[in-house]
Structures are given as C-alpha cells and as structure tokens.
Amino acid sequence: MKALVIADNADTQRELCAGARTLADTVLLAVIGTDPVPDIADVAYALELPVGQAFENAYDTVEALFDELSPEIVFVQSSPRMKIVGGQLAAHADTSLIADVTAVYDDEAESMYFGGLAVKRQKASGPVRFYSSSGAAFCAEEATGTDRVETRAFATPSHPLTVRATKPVSSEGGELGRASVVVGAGRGFAHKEDLQMARDLAHAVRGETACSRPLAENEKWMAKSLYLGVSGRMISPKVYFALGISGQMQHMVGVHNADIIVAVNKDQNAPVFNQADYGIVGDLHEVLPALTAKLA
Ligand SMILES: Cc1cc2nc3c(=O)[nH]c(=O)nc-3n(C[C@H](O)[C@H](O)[C@H](O)COP(=O)(O)OP(=O)(O)OC[C@H]3O[C@@H](n4cnc5c(N)ncnc54)[C@H](O)[C@@H]3O)c2cc1C
Numbered sequence: 001m002k003a004l005v006i007a008d009n010a011d012t013q014r015e016l017c018a019g020a021r022t023l024a025d026t027v028l029l030a031v032i033g034t035d036p037v038p039d040i041a042d043v044a045y046a047l048e049l050p051v052g053q054a055f056e057n058a059y060d061t062v063e064a065l066f067d068e069l070s071p072e073i074v075f076v077q078s079s080p081r082m083k084i085v086g087g088q089l090a091a092h093a094d095t096s097l098i099a100d101v102t103a104v105y106d107d108e109a110e111s112m113y114f115g116g117l118a119v120k121r122q123k124a125s126g127p128v129r130f131y132s133s134s135g136a137a138f139c140a141e142e143a144t145g146t147d148r149v150e151t152r153a154f155a156t157p158s159h160p161l162t163v164r165a166t167k168p169v170s171s172e173g174g175e176l177g178r179a180s181v182v183v184g185a186g187r188g189f190a191h192k193e194d195l196q197m198a199r200d201l202a203h204a205v206r207g208e209t210a211c212s213r214p215l216a217e218n219e220k221w222m223a224k225s226l227y228l229g230v231s232g233r234m235i236s237p238k239v240y241f242a243l244g245i246s247g248q249m250q251h252m253v254g255v256h257n258a259d260i261i262v263a264v265n266k267d268q269n270a271p272v273f274n275q276a277d278y279g280i281v282g283d284l285h286e287v288l289p290a291l292t293a294k295l296a
Contacts, residue, residue, distance in 0.1 A: 002026040004071035005041065006062065006085060007135070012031045013037045015135030018143035023104060024073055027145060030065055032058045032085075040143035048154040054161040055081050059088050061155045066092070071128065078132045086132050090268050096232075101133045112230055117249055136234040136257065173210070173225035173233065174267025180238040181207030184228060184255065187214050188244015188265065188284055192221045197288040198243055204296040210235070212251050228254035244284050245274025264288070 003024035007013040013029060017040040029041035033049030047061045062085055066074070076086030078100050090097040095261045101109040102119075109131055113120040124130065176182060184203040189195055195209075202209045211228065216227040228235060229251040236257035243264045245251060252275055255261065263276035264287050273279040280287050 001074065002028065002069065002071045002177070003073040003132045004028045004069055005067065005075045006030045006032070006082060007075075007077035008032060008034055008082070009077060009079070010037050012077045012135040014040050014143050015141075016077065016133060016241065017041050018141035018280070019104065019133065019135065019138030020073065020075055021144060022138070022141055023106075024071075028071065029145075030062060030070055032062070036149060038147040038149070039145050041145040042148070044149045046149055046151045049149065050154055052163060053154070054163050056084055057157050057160045058081045058154070059085055060157045061152055062089060063092055064155055065152055073129045074131070076130070076132045083132050086130060090126075090130040091129075093128045093130070093212060095124065095128060097130040097131060098122050098124060099130060099132045101131045102137045104131065104137075110143065112253060120204060123213040133192050134234050136236060138256075139236055170225055172223040173208075175208050176210060176233055176235055178225070179208040179235070181205045181241075182228075182237045182255075182258075183207050183241045183243065184210045184212065184233055184245055185215060185222070185243050186212040186245030186251075189215070189221075192219070192286070194223060197284060197292070201243075201288055201292045201295070204242065204292045205239070205241075207237075207239070207241075212245050230254065240273050242276065245272055245289065246270050247275060264291075 001024040003020035005016045005020050007016050017027050023269035027038050027041045029044040032047045049058050076082045086097050097108045103110040108121045108123050110119055110121050135204045183198050185198040210228050211222045211226050213227045216222050216224045230253050234254045239260045240255045240258035241262045261276045262278045263272040264280045266283050268281045
C-alpha cells in the first residue's frame, strides 16, 4: 500500500506521515513551495511554486505527481487551501474526499458530525482513498523515513489564478500545537482588559493563550487562529486551563486530548466540570490572580 501526504505545516507533515505509516508500507510526502521535513517519509517531493504564484496554481504540479506515483491513499492537511487541492485531486481520481477525519480504521474513517455532537464513520468509495486531517489524531504515532528529496518543476496551469493584492493575516497561535500548557479564555471574561489575567497566568506557567469561539468570532478580542474546538484548532497539551468556559462539546472536542484539564468557573453546574480533572468554582477576578501568584 502506498500513501501520499500533501501538507505544508511542519507539525502536520510529521503527524500525517506518521498516520499514513500505520496504513501504508510506502509513505510519500509532497510539499508545495517550501522545504519538506526530513526523515518522515520514504521520499519527499518539493514542488516548486514560483514567487507571486497563487498557491492554488500548484494544482497541476500536484496532479502530475499523483499520476506519476499512483498512491492508494492520499492525506491532505485540513487547511482551506489544501482542501481545495485535495478536492480537485479526488475529482480527478473520480472519487470524493472525506474531510476532517479524526481517525482511520482500515478502509473506514471517522469524522465529527453535528458540530462535534456525534461521530460518523465513512467508507471511501473509489480505488483511491482521500482524507483531509489536521494530523492531531496521529500525534502519538512515530513518523519514520529517509532524507531523500526530489524536486518537481512548477507546471503552469492553463487557467491560472492571478494574485492582484495580498494582505497579512495574523500568525498568532503558531506555537499552540507544540505548547505543553495552554490557557483558554471564554465568555466568562466580561471585558477585553480582563484577558490580561489569562495572559498573566499563561506567562506564569510558560504557556500559550487561546480562547473559545465567541471571543474570536463575536467579540473579536483574540485572533481567529487562537480559538479551539470543532471549527477551530485541536490541541493536545499536557495541561489545558479552561477559564470562564462553559464546556460546550464544540469547544471541548478541541482540547479533549489534553492530559489534564483545569477549569475555573463561577457556576458549579457548568458542564466543563464533567470533563475537568481539577475544578475551581469561583469568580475569575478572585481565582486567577491567586492562582497566578501561586504558580509564578
Ligand atoms: C457548528 C458550531 C460550531 C462551533 N464551534 C466551536 C468551536 O470550534 N469552538 C468553540 O469554542 N465554540 C464553538 N461553538 C460554540 C459553542 O457551542 C459555545 O457556544 C461556545 O464554546 C461557548 O463559549 P464559552 O464557553 O466561552 O461561553 P459561554 O457558554 O457563554 O460560557 C461562559 C462561562 O463563563 C462562566 N462565567 C461567567 N462569568 C464568570 C466569572 N466572572 N468567573 C468565572 N466564570 C464565569 C459562566 O458560568 C459560563 O459557564 C460552535 C457552535 C456551533 C453551533
């Protein structure tokens, strides 16, 4: 069995290659416009993307590599632009892509349903199985391989996208995937300035800050790249502090791989306490300064 992994983020390259290794004897890695991580695949392919080209214009290069390698399994990183490439490739192979898988068992893949309230299992229909995944499901697996890298020249598409303008996006949260301690803030923080209490705690425990979706999407107090959950980031730190977070399923699925969950909430009936290893019932304004002073 031969698997092709297409990813750009270094951690995701590693995790998807590790996951692919549990299913396939040969693991091949394709990386677009950047350097592949060494020693995690049998062969890594660096696909050229000339400066100024839209990422999506790399599709023809990816398709040529897919035809050359004929993999039976394809994993793409669960990012919007990678899913576009993966979806096009699946259509090229006359099948469909199973999106955002959280586990793969032989020929069946699991993904979340109803915003994380249920899990569904799907069977790939075509001769090639296409999955997109954040890679978090495979973080416990070991990636193995060689440092062999081959380059493939950029194949100019017949109808290329033209980049007319660019604007920077927040790169906040880049360290979240690797952080061993993450401090998550929720709607229990009534004012933007109160978030300093979460930042102080994160500083004291050498952790990274994150949040629930309403703080990023509704209040816009924190970057969208920092919210955790079914439609945000999935993390697996050693310790996750859920501060003023009620513990709705859509948030908790993003942190359920944490070794230890510590919750602070003024409502003793908050659902977060059902999943927390340690719970403090109290007001953030009283608990957080005391906790930070203790842990500093
Ligand atoms: C399709 C879909 C996808 C979603 N995806 C996500 C997702 O990826 N991530 C995500 O986070 N959410 C997601 N949501 C939203 C999710 O359902 C919840 O609405 C959200 O997680 C709630 O955020 P919260 O816990 O911060 O706020 P709330 O539910 O409002 O909870 C606030 C908590 O703070 C406590 N509190 C208030 N004041 C204090 C105080 N002074 N001291 C201590 N505690 C206090 C309250 O008791 C309460 O428990 C999604 C929803 C849908 C429908």
